[in-house]
Amino acid sequence: MIVFSQVNKFYGDFQVLKDINLTINKGEVVVVIGPSGSGKSTLLRCINHLESISNGTLTVNEVSVSDKKTDINKLRKEIGMVFQHFHLYPHKTVLQNITLAPMKVLGQSDEEAKKIAMKYLEKVGIAEKANALPSQLSGGQQQRVAIARGLAMNPEIMLFDEPTSALDPEMIGEVLDVMKALAHEGMTMVVVTHEMGFAREVADRIVFMDQGQILEEAIPAEFYAEPKEERAKLFLSRILNH
Amino acid sequence: MDFAGAYSIDHLKFLLEGFGLTLYMAVIAIICSFIIGAVIAIIRYAKVPVISQILAVIVEIIRNLPLLLLIFFTYLALPDIGIKFNPIPAAIIALTIFEAAMLSEIIRSGLNSIDKGQIEAARSSGLNYIQTLWHIILPQALRRMVPPIVSQFISLLKDTSLAVVVSVPELLHSGQIIYGQKQAYLVPILLLIVMMYFVVNYALSILSRRLEVKNT
Numbered sequence: 001m002i003v004f005s006q007v008n009k010f011y012g013d014f015q016v017l018k019d020i021n022l023t024i025n026k027g028e029v030v031v032v033i034g035p036s037g038s039g040k041s042t043l044l045r046c047i048n049h050l051e052s053i054s055n056g057t058l059t060v061n062e063v064s065v066s067d068k069k070t071d072i073n074k075l076r077k078e079i080g081m082v083f084q085h086f087h088l089y090p091h092k093t094v095l096q097n098i099t100l101a102p103m104k105v106l107g108q109s110d111e112e113a114k115k116i117a118m119k120y121l122e123k124v125g126i127a128e129k130a131n132a133l134p135s136q137l138s139g140g141q142q143q144r145v146a147i148a149r150g151l152a153m154n155p156e157i158m159l160f161d162e163p164t165s166a167l168d169p170e171m172i173g174e175v176l177d178v179m180k181a182l183a184h185e186g187m188t189m190v191v192v193t194h195e196m197g198f199a200r201e202v203a204d205r206i207v208f209m210d211q212g213q214i215l216e217e218a219i220p221a222e223f224y225a226e227p228k229e230e231r232a233k234l235f236l237s238r239i240l241n242h
Numbered sequence: 243m244d245f246a247g248a249y250s251i252d253h254l255k256f257l258l259e260g261f262g263l264t265l266y267m268a269v270i271a272i273i274c275s276f277i278i279g280a281v282i283a284i285i286r287y288a289k290v291p292v293i294s295q296i297l298a299v300i301v302e303i304i305r306n307l308p309l310l311l312l313i314f315f316t317y318l319a320l321p322d323i324g325i326k327f328n329p330i331p332a333a334i335i336a337l338t339i340f341e342a343a344m345l346s347e348i349i350r351s352g353l354n355s356i357d358k359g360q361i362e363a364a365r366s367s368g369l370n371y372i373q374t375l376w377h378i379i380l381p382q383a384l385r386r387m388v389p390p391i392v393s394q395f396i397s398l399l400k401d402t403s404l405a406v407v408v409s410v411p412e413l414l415h416s417g418q419i420i421y422g423q424k425q426a427y428l429v430p431i432l433l434l435i436v437m438m439y440f441v442v443n444y445a446l447s448i449l450s451r452r453l454e455v456k457n458t
Binding site: 077083101105153 | 369378385
């Protein structure tokens with residue numbers, strides 16, 4: 001479904017992604033971990049073309065993301081994204097945040113979009129906040145709205161860019177629970193996170209990155225039991241024994 | 243000081259006509275300069291190649307010139323290259339050009355103040371650039387821009403008095419004609435003019451404050 005093949009990306013002379021080869025299949029949950037600055041967020045942001053690749057090929061549903069002829073807005077309809085800092089629209093209510101894209105991009109009627117929005121708000125457990133403004137919500141609630149906003153487009157893929165890193169510790173659980181439920185329903189998910197518990201429990205595959213490269217790809221059981229790479233061992237020992 | 247003589251019915255009617263012209267010029271210049279300023283700001287915000295660089299240069303030049311010079315230029319210099327305006331249109335055009343340059347900078351900085359994450363969230367949901375600008379960036383930016391925009395409108399209204407130099411019969415010009423007849427009229431008439439400007443501009447500041455409160 002998502003295929004990186006020999007992808008490189010440079011910021012000037014600095015290489016953020018090096019020879020990335022990665023295939024993500026339909027229904028798979030892939031968790032990308034690694035130290036800060038390792039390129040994991042950049043990798044994720046290339047998938048929906050928030051960042052462009054310098055060379056190599058990257059396809060989503062067999063459509064090239066970097067090809068200038070690709071209708072990027074059409075491609076993005078199929079890819080939901082959740083950000084570290086939520087990025088809800090502060091001037092719109094929770095409901096309006098969710099219905100905007102389905103109405104403007106998919107052409108849904110106001111009524112239809114609201115019905116779908118309410119369905120997803122119920123799913124993430126905050127239907128009662130439909131008419132609140134984002135500023136009236138806690139961080140965990142805002143992130144759940146952001147997830148509902150992504151889901152309302154009925155995407156085939158959901159990208160999560162450190163979705164719990166900006167949250168108070170006690171709110172992390174409610175967001176992870178929503179993500180777990182989504183994973184169990186068979187959503188294709190690419191998740192950049194430091195939540196090792198989530199990775200171990202939900203991921204079909206762990207991708208470990210460092211300095212712009214994918215150093216290791218393994219199923220969680222193997223990865224956590226015995227990472228092959230020295231760098232991954234070091235990273236795990238630091239993150240698990242803090 | 244002759245208040246009774248200065249405030250005769252004829253004089254008041256004459257002053258109100260002048261004030262009417264002042265408001266007329268201000269309203270037209272406000273509407274036109276806001277539209278032009280917004281278009282310039284959006285083109286520069288969107289970094290449309292070539293056009294935005296050209297506009298940047300023009301805006302910088304105009305912003306750094308005195309408005310008085312622009313009024314002289316429009317009325318006195320343009321006829322030399324065959325473009326001739328009557329005083330009132332000349333003053334309105336000069337005001338519009340000047341204020342459009344000022345407003346474009348206010349609007350552009352308002353647009354730039356919106357977090358780039360807002361754009362990323364909107365674009366990643368499939369909205370195109372124009373939709374993102376219209377539904378996400380502009381509404382948020384406009385709220386932040388209300389106070390500086392209104393204060394720019396207030397300066398514009400005051401700046402219409404500069405049109406006196408090309409003999410536009412606006413408020414100040416009408417006043418000059420009245421107190422030109424008699425020295426004793428000078429203070430009463432100037433006081434009245436002060437009041438007229440103050441009332442309208444103060445009403446605008448109150449409006450701006452109301453809008454600000456509503457938005458927070």
